[in-house]
Amino acid sequence: MAAEYATFALAPAVRAGGVRADGDYQVHRDFMDFVVDGRPLLFRLSDLDAVSPLASDVPPAILTAQVRSLLLETDAPLPGGRYVVYACPECEDLACGAVTAVIRRDGDDFVWRDFAWQTGEQADLEFNGYHGIGPYRFPGAEYRAALAALLDGGSAHTRRRVLLIGDRVALLARLAAALRTIGIGADITHDAGDVTADELRAYGAVAFGRAVAEEERTAVRRAFANAGVDVSYVDGLGPIVPLLVAQIENALDRGPxxxxxxxxxxxxxxxxxxxxxxxxxxxxxxxxxxxxxxxxxxxxxxxxxxxxxxxxxxxxxxxxxxxxxxxxxxxxxxxxxxxxxxxx
Structure with a gap:
């Protein structure tokens, strides 16, 4: 099948973490997703819980290596010119399964084809191929510009911390512990008025307990406004840790x-x-x-x-x-x- 031209872009995405009913948890991950013809590529892969290699929580050297790999500046990590497109969000181990694709240059264009689910060194396209996806031909200039922007610090800054405000100290402590377990930083306070603007900029969300008075809420909002920080505000629905974690995860997802x-x-x-x-x-x-x-x-x-x-x-x-x-x-x-x- 000939590869038809498609647009290529990157967009911030979230793999929401959470505390499950059985006490287990899944880790929060922020990453850049591949957007093909205006739609996240991940959405074309039904029921897949995965992240791209362009995660924001990896060291800069690893992110740079991933970008240069997708630009074909280094050898393919898997046989047959195959590259990992999405991997396990918990460990990114190929043994857990990953979506891979052949990426090749055709003139000035980049072509992604032969998508497959892979758990070992070799991909079996007959049994594990995504036959309805691709091939995609991306214009070289557009493709390189999107990926190169990550090397220039062009990705959105992710604030993966939340400020918890409330009167039930024991509940807030359990909530903070649960958030930290899934990879979200959490701090507890009663008054944000004396916190410096630089510190406030570290937060992506503020969560209020149900007992916090409107006067206190207004003071906190004023402190963030004065610091020029745009955050999401969460009004806790109930004293239930998994419920509050879900509310905060939703607030941290600022995507359209x-x-x-x-x-x-x-x-x-x-x-x-x-x-x-x-x-x-x-x-x-x-x-x-x-x-x-x-x-x-x-x-x-x-x-x-x-x-x-x-x-x-x-x-x-x-x-x-x-x-x-x-x-x-x-x-x-x-x-x-x-x-x-x-x-x-």
Whole structure:
């Protein structure tokens, strides 16, 4: 098949970390995704939890080596002129599986072809090839400019720290520990007024506990505004660590909606409505606080959804009273409080 011309660009992307209902966790990763013809290449790979080699949390020398590799300035790391396009976000070990492609120069153009899922030195295109993806021919000048910008510091600065503000010290300590476990820095304070502008610039989000008064919230927002720092503000929905982690993960994802897999989530006492932009696996988890403020967790859905809107029935007993639903897909997370009454 002849390779047709396609546009090539890079865009910041997030692999959302999180604390799961069983106590396990997945690591937060920031990376630059490949955008082909205006759409993230990762979205063409259904239900794939992976990151590109252009991760922002790797040392500069490694990032430079990855960029020069994609520019074909060094030999291919795998036989047959194959390069890793996406790899495991936890360890990036080929044994865990990776998406690879042959990258070659054709005149001034760069061609990506023969995409495959690979777990060893050799790729089996017959059994593990992505036959509906590519080949893509990228104009050389556009391709080189996008990648070279990373070497010039052209990628967006990622602020992977969150400032936690609240009265429940024990809860904040558990939340900070959970965030640090998945790779997000967290600090706890009651007053941001005396924090220097340079320190405030390190934060990408601020999370308020439910008991924080509006006067305190206003003072914190003023401190960041005076420092010229644009951050996301999170109003904690409930004293549930996995729920708060999901809210913060969503706040740290500053990418446009069209480059997210999950774009909408609402929940009533009978159903959750979720919208996805590409075929992917979606997990819905319900959290409920009982009268004694004990947390009850229920996995209510785990399956692959096609692009569009979907309704998932909820057991009324699972989401009665004060309840919340968290939706997770590869690279995206959304949170919704359950509203009770007429579902419409």
């Amino acid at each position: 909606a069209e480059r997210r897999r999950l774009t909408r989530l609402t929940a009533t006492g009978t159903a959750a409505d979720v919208e996805v932009t590409s075929t992917c696996r979606v997990r819905l988890t319900a959290y409920r606080l009982d009268r004694l403020h004990r947390v009850h967790t229920h996995e209510v859905f785990d399956g692959v959804l096609e692009p569009g809107g979907h309704r998932v029935d909820l057991d009324a007993r699972t989401v009665k009273g004060e309840s919340f639903v968290v939706a997770r897909a590869p690279g995206s997370v959304l949170v919704a409080a359950v509203t009770h009454g007429n579902s419409g």
